[in-house]
Amino acid sequence: MAKKVQPVIPREHGGWAMLSVPFVTGMFAAKPTLLHIPLFLAWLLLYMASYPLLQSLKKAKNRSMWLSWGIGYAAAAAVFLVPLLIWNPWLAGFAPVQIALVLVAVWHVRHKAERAFANDLCAILLFCTGGVAAYMLGGGIWGRELLEVMLYNVLYFTGTVFFVKSVFRERKNKRWTMYSHTYHIIALLLPLFTLNPWMFLPLLYPLAKTLIFSGKTVKPMKVGMMEIAGSVQFVALSLLLLS
Template sequence: MVIPREHGGWAMLSVPFLTGMSAAKPTLLHLPLFLAWLLLYMASYPLLQSLKKTSNRGRWLSWGIGYAAAAAIFLVPLLIWNPWLAGFAPVLIVLVFVPVWHVRHKAERAFANDISAILLFCTGGAAAYMLGGGTWGRELLEVMLYNFLYFTGTVFFVKSVFRERKNKRWTVYSHLYHVIALLLPLFTLNPWMCLAFLYPLAKALVFSGKTVKPMKVGMMEIAGSVQFLVFFLIWL
């Protein structure tokens, strides 16, 4: 079975969606929306792989198209009953073209590619928020801001312990970013959300620029995502 292998992707898929849903009013309609969102994410992996791997391209395409077709089963009825959801399509299409471009140019690890992925998943959270009765406004923007700040911090941290570990500037970037991410929530409707950024800051100060085993990084990232979600639900 072909499934995405990036553990960070699973967190970015679920956490913004759950926070957006919880900030509004959870409904049964969130279930098919999440299943469609999940299947579209699963479709993206084999479809992107088909762009860069000439061998077994048919296999990659068949899995990607299969996942996309399954997503449509859940998504089409939602769009019929909630046609305003189609308004997210142009934004998602633009954001999807960013990883396509980076794959074609063999630059998947580019910082801009990571940021576009975070924005894409935050858009899914916005859709979940509005499906629950939320409206465009400051609360929605701040829900997206919290998610964007948190997951962008994971990008800085992961780069500072892997590919850019020996680059001292990235260690400094990681430290500075996490300090800024800790302070920004103080100026929002839920200033106590700054507590959710204490763990990422401590993690960056202790480990950025050092050699850390991938398994340990994965466990720290899972713990970070869970604590972020818990703080969000507490201070909602």
């Protein structure tokens, strides 16, 4: 009997949140259109392609399998992306920035430093470009409003990096716990100086979570559930406050 082929799917729940949250908030901060559907499908498939392609750089075993899945996902993404580029050639302007950020990820993979803080920040910026594209496809323009919508996403997801490190790899590092607390307090205050000062509200939950759990032993399952809850409340409040 032939062995059942299992699809290669990214396993990091944080990645799925970063893929979708900036896109959704950017889309609704402008105006949702039918064109957002193929754009999101292309964005989703490119993310799914990135996982096996990066794995192929780390694992010599079954490298052809990783490459096959990565190329397959990328080809599927092109089916949705190419027509969008034909009708909206300005979308190609995101490519140089995204390629540069992907190269940062490749460098960290090659140097076995995927968990480096700088790599996490670059991943957040990369995913936020999807939010920028969604905002502009919905009729938004370059300007302060766009920058601030993306700022809220960067503030939120950078906070998740601080939190996750403070309960796992840096749990016993008291300085890291202090860094996490300090960051979340600053992140909560920054929206007060933007066009949407009420956007401090979605950052209350991350602050409370950090003050309670940073530096403590927390089961991965519980951390995952808290992060999912955090993403849901961030999206819900953002849609209410930015629409």
